[in-house]
Amino acid sequence: MDTWLLHRMRELRDLQGVIGLATWDQETYLPAKAGPARASQLSTLRGLYHERLVDPRLGDALAQAATQTDLSEDARAMVRVLTRERDRQVRVPGALVKALAEAQGRSLHAWREARTQKRFSLFQPHLACVLELRREQADAYGHDGERYDALLEGYEPGMRVARLTPVLTALREQLIPMVATLASAQRALPALFDGRRYPQDAQWAFTMRLLKDVGFDLEAGRQDLSIHPFTGGTHALDVRLTTHVDESNPLPALFSTIHEAGHGLYEQGFSPEHHATPLAAAPSMGLHESQSRLWENLVGRSRPFWEHYYPHLRAAFPEALADVDVDTFHGVINHVAPSFIRIDADEVTYNLHIALRYELELLLIRDALPLDELPAAWNERMRHYLGITPPDDTRGVLQDIHWAWGEFGYFPTYTLGNLYAASLHRAARRALPDLEGHVSRGELLPLRDWLRTHVHAHGFRTPAEERVRDITGQGLTDADFLAYLRDKYGALSGVAL
Template sequence: MAQNKAEMTNKFRTYVRKMADYKEAVAVLSWDVMTCAPVRGKEQRAEVIGMLSTELFKLGIAPEMGEMLDNLSDTDTYEALDPVTQAMVRELKKEYDKNKSIPADLFQAYTVLTAKAQAIWEEAKRNNDFVAFQPYLEQIIDHLNQFIDIWGYEGHRYNTLLDRYEPGVTVEMIDPLFADLRKKSVELLERIQANGKPSDTSFLRKHYPAQAQREFSKFVLQKIGYDFTAGRLDESAHPFSTGLNLGDVRITTKIYEHDLQMALYSSIHEVGHAIYEQNIAPELAGTLLWEGASMGIHESQSRFWENIIGRSEAFWSCFYSEAAAMFPGPFAGVSVNAVYRAVNQVQPSLIRIEADELTYNLHIMLRYELEKALITGDLRVADLPGAWAEKMSDYLGITPPNDAQGVLQDVHWSGGDFGYFPTYSLGNIYAAQLEAALSRDIPDYREAVRQGEFGIITRWMKEKVHRHGKMLLPAKIIREATGEGINATYLIAYLEKKYTDVYELA
């Protein structure tokens, strides 16, 4: 019997390794399309990606996979498995059961619908025409509600969608966290607008040669712990990171010659994702557990490095001399403290991806609240632009002049990605909570940042977060790393302390 269990396990892990290989092939081809593939080759490349993705999906729902999962899920067999194989069975069975439960014709219709919807969304955004997109969004929401009914749900209907991106986290858990964060963020924004002392940011928009920006970004990334022998930095229309395998985790950035922050902070943000994947335990390679625990945990790493470290006074104390040497014109007469204040200025923005660290969460709250209302039917799609404008006014004090700068600005809904937006704010909450735990464990870590000794941080994060990959659920990672459940108090305290300092609030 033991031999049979060993054979079953080996067969299962070999099968999953094949799936991981397909996934890597899709990832490297996708990276190629988004970075350096010639324009005339992209259409055929998309065909290949589609074919491989279909084969990967088929492997995940094949009868052979179902039989292996049934056998390995048997209580006695499952309890005898090693922890890695147990986690593989848990994750793949969850995915298998979801995919197999959807009727083939419904899944096909949804796939076609979202493909069309994304093209319609692009045109609607370009033409500022929400009405053109409205029927497609209505159909997407209808399909998602059918999926929810098939998959089932506990508590709020939205929980089933949220679970796709943040497993184990529910509306009931995050509603009170978000409500407190929203209230305190709006109050802090109002204090800044009423009494804050703004700082000069004009030097950040002077001329920064592209090549010098590339060199500076690479210098920063290498210093904070990105292994360039297991990755590379390229440029793309939209910055992203992609983990191909343990020895190949790539990032991209975008350079504007009159905006130092775009390339620098995009690079630091993406390297947070990349350092995470470079530090996942090697034994998880080829298991489909070699990835982040959730979108929120992944985002915690990018936001931690981009904002908590990258926008700190200690960070600029470390990198100021290098920046001043590489950009002598813009940095002439500018102090470390002036840079620190400049990169932390607050300005409510119509566009989410342009938002500063304080107001970004308000953009997420707005989308989260609207998504829940759309899914429950409390908000009609036809009324969405008005509801969007009302919340923008309430939270940020600004109103979009048109739908292109309002309800049509994000691609997520055209692809059916309801449940994704809240993971951005969860990432910020996790990041601040992890920083508080790091500060308790290593009280002088900020001094290490000043001295350019970032290894003390990456080693801590590797032990507490990175190495686990997808072995643990996000809430468990946070509890084990910090000693408590998900808690927004630390993010609120961090924001209040930072902006009281930056804006010299009483």
């Protein structure tokens, strides 16, 4: 492959890394008054990245490389992936890229303030600006009449509303009655988080132990605190995770860390020879989310996992958990109950939160829902799908950071990740017959290594669904996920689902 083209690939990866670092810092250590400055800096950086990506010389180099017959399979994949990204971005004016980056920075600042005051109206004008820019961006990308498709393509290549809506609708219709059945069948459990204290230092120490045990390389990454947990960083050797600690409830920190570790393991698992190329990336956010959801739920909420880790958790919080045995704790962390906050939701209700967001942002991108009606529309769907109404905007329409970031099209990837995770876990159990035994002994590396070989190391060589099909023998399906829910929660509740 041409030396200039390889150099440009590395340069683009370096710029992505610096943008990633600035974005991570924006959510962790950035001083309160520095928001506008960081918005301007990110606007400049994203503008530079866009300029280099749409450079006509890069287009010529990629076209020339595509005609070469002696390229390796990986080199052909690099050319294909970068050509796809460039073909999308060359349609977007540089001024729009910079305007969007700056608007995102202002929007984040306004979102934080609106959350503090529990007032959506403070965020509304900034959301309106980001939305308008995203619609303009979708039109620039091009679409067949469905703007959302153009944005979805950036997170889940090849996915379209025409396919996605039936998948989410069918799943939603299966889950609503399942939630109702479980709500009436589950046994009463003690309130582990009323009046009990779980000190921050002990929570932090426990989460760091979990990171080490799952195989996250702390010499090639770190964990910090943020309002909304996320994974970022600059490179496969510099992966940044965040978690959120609440001293009245350790579950957000525990499961946020396990979730983000799944993302982090993926980032650290790319083949070293791909680090400076477009192949050091997941082929879709749905596949990326499959890794976090697999670790968080299919491993982290399993009985074998807590057979090993609960004694250590109890030792970390001897006063709070002195009267709580492992059966009770396992029941509490798998209790199915409608809740306001998506990231705290159980496995059964979680995808109803995603359906709600997908339906609303589809309306927003279509400009079919006035923004001043958004909080009411949110609350109405919460009542219909989960039977509860948020008491304020912070626990309702303001709870997620994604719209402040302008990430329209991202939410559905969580559900796609859940579906892929169930299928991948089923395949892992076939390949590792003693998987549950390993987990019950705290031996998490066999699963990490299996995922690294079959998922992580492949990077962006092939499309996500093709990778899953190669591993499991099937593409996107809800059958494995629903079977998993019915088996697990049927056994826990004693009812047929």
